[in-house]
């Protein structure tokens with residue numbers, strides 16, 4: 606990535622960050638910030654082997670999906686990466702589908718590298734990292750960072766242990782040898798324990814399997830069902846995502862329990878969420 610492009614990405618990440626709620630150093634809840642920006646964010650446990658996330662444009666909406674079968678800190682990075690695609694590569698350039706390769710330092714694709722850089726700058730901007738090390742890590746200048754310090758950084762910036770290490774290395778705060786040592790310390794002590802020992806946010810290290818789908822999607826699906834655009838079993842599958850059954854929404858269904866003959870007005874206002 607050329608120097609001028611890097612600067613452009615830092616500026617865009619900074620602009621987006623200004624719209625986010627930030628605690629002292631880190632963004633508090635990037636999912637909520639996306640919703641405030643008008644993005645439709647869907648979180649669903651697609652499975653460990655499935656893609657980590659994607660972003661696409663549907664009608665006038667920007668839709669961002671993240672797989673909740675990864676650790677929360679990882680999922681937050683995926684979200685930041687997808688925001689990068691939206692901001693850097695334009696809504697016209699969507700969709701992007703991301704997996705463990707595209708969301709990693711190993712990707713050789715220029716757009717993927719840019720989205721990863723955007724995510725790093727959004728979650729851990731250089732000046733905030735500097736300030737945190739200066740004010741919160743008392744021994745930073747005298748001695749090396751410990752794995753507990755990394756857990757503190759994780760917790761403040763809502764990032765994974767590995768992400769914190771890579772970012773610190775890229776910012777020249779640790780060298781490669783230190784990163785490798787901190788990584789083996791992590792493997793020995795385990796991230797969950799490190800987070801507990803610094804009173805950090807243990808949830809970051811947990812696979813949440815959360816289901817979080819905007820309620821308006823349920824409205825779309827019921828609308829389509831009422832207009833015979835989707836069959837009953839599709840409606841049932843979607844309702845399951847909300848932990849609802851047909852009985853729970855029966856008062857909103859026109860063709861109660863599948864009389865599918867009387868209305869053939871299947872305008873395609875909305876597609877099938879489960880396609």
Ligand SMILES: [Zn+2]
Pocket residue numbers: 686690701702703707708716717720
């Ligand atoms: Zn990507």
